[in-house]
Amino acid sequence: MAVPEKLRLAIIGCGRIARKHAEAITTLPEAELTAVCDIVPERAQAFASQYKAQPYEKYEELLQRQDIDIVTIATPSGLHAEIGIAAAQAGKHMLVEKPMAMTLKSADALIAACRQARVKLGVIHQNRYNRSIQLLRGALEQGRFGKLTHGQATVRWNRDDEYYRQAPWRGTKSQDGGVLMNQSIHNIDLLQWMFGPVASVFGYTETHLRRIEMEDVGVAVLRFQSGALGIIEAASTIYPRNIEETLNVFGESGSVMIGGIAVNRIETWEFPDAAAEKQRLFDSQENDPPDVYGFGHRRLFLDMIQAVKEDRDPAIPGEEGRKAVEIILAVYRCQESKQPVGFPFTE
C-alpha cells in the first residue's frame, strides 16, 4: 500500500512526557497529530484543543480509526506492553516510551505481536540522538578507542516525595520501577549501546529517602562479553537538585566523558589525533536542555516516520529497547538473591 506524504499520529497518555511528543509531531512537516487519548478526559481535551486533534478516553476506540498510521504510547510504564499489543493487532506502527515493558515476558510479547502484525515498534531512547552521543558512537564505530577497558553511567538527580506523589503509579514495582528503571534507563541503554552484549551483572538497590516501593539509589557493576567492565550509579536522592547525567567510555587509545544535566556536554575528548577537532567540538556544544528530557524526541520521531516510509526498522527497535530492561531486571534480581546474574537473564 502506498504510504501517504504526511503520516497521521496519535498520542496515548497525555501526561508530562506527552508534551514532548506533541511538540515533536507538530514541528515535523511529515507528521500530523490526529488524535489523543487519556483516561482522564480533561487531559485529552486540553491536548485536543491545543493541537487541534480528536480526543478519546479509551485507547481501544482510538485504535479503531483506520486513518491513524502511528501511535505513541506515553502512559504509565506498566501499561506499555498491553496497549502496544492492542495497537499492533489494530495494525498501527508505534513508538513506545521507555521502559518498553516492565518484564521480559511482556517485552517479548510486544515484540512478537509487532513482528507478527508487520508493524514497526520503536522505543523512545531519545538521548541516543544527543550530538555528544552521536559523536561518541561515531568515534567508537571508527575504532578510535582501540580495546575498550571500562565505562560508567551515572545519574545524580533529585526526585522529591512531591514528584512521586504526583501519580500513584510512580515508584511502584508493577508500573514504574525505581530510579534504575525510570530515570536511569536512558543512560544504561547508552552504556550497553557503546559496550555491546553483557556477560554478567551484580548490583544493589536501596530505598533510602523517598516513600516509594522501589529503589531511590541503585549501583551495579557489569562485565561485558568483550571483557570490558561497566559501572552504573543511579540516584533520585541527590541534594538539592539534578546535578548530572554522565557517560564515560575509556579504551586503550581514547577517553571520552560526557556530562551535563542530560549527557549532552562533552567534558573530555582524548584521542591521539584529537587536537584539531577538540576545540571545534567544545565550541559547538549543545547547551544543557531546559529539562532532562533533552533535545532528542524530534529526531527520533523523524526516524520513525522515515522507517515507515522506507519500510525498514526504526533506529531503536523493540529488540534494542529490551536490552536495558534486561540489565535493570538483572540488578533487581541481584538485590533479592545477593548473587551475580549471568546473561542472558531469564525471569
Ligand SMILES: NC(=O)c1ccc[n+]([C@@H]2O[C@H](COP(=O)([O-])OP(=O)(O)OC[C@H]3O[C@@H](n4cnc5c(N)ncnc54)[C@H](O)[C@@H]3O)[C@@H](O)[C@H]2O)c1
Ligand atoms: N523519554 C523520556 O525521557 C521520558 C520522560 C518522562 C517519562 N517517560 C515515560 O513516559 C511514560 C509516562 O510518563 P509521564 O511522566 O508522562 O506520566 P504521567 O503520569 O504524567 O502521564 C501518564 C498519562 O497516562 C494517562 N493514562 C493512564 N492510563 C491510561 C490508559 N489506559 N489510557 C490512556 N491514558 C492513560 C494518565 O491519565 C496520565 O495522564 C512513562 O512510561 C515514563 O517512563 C519518558
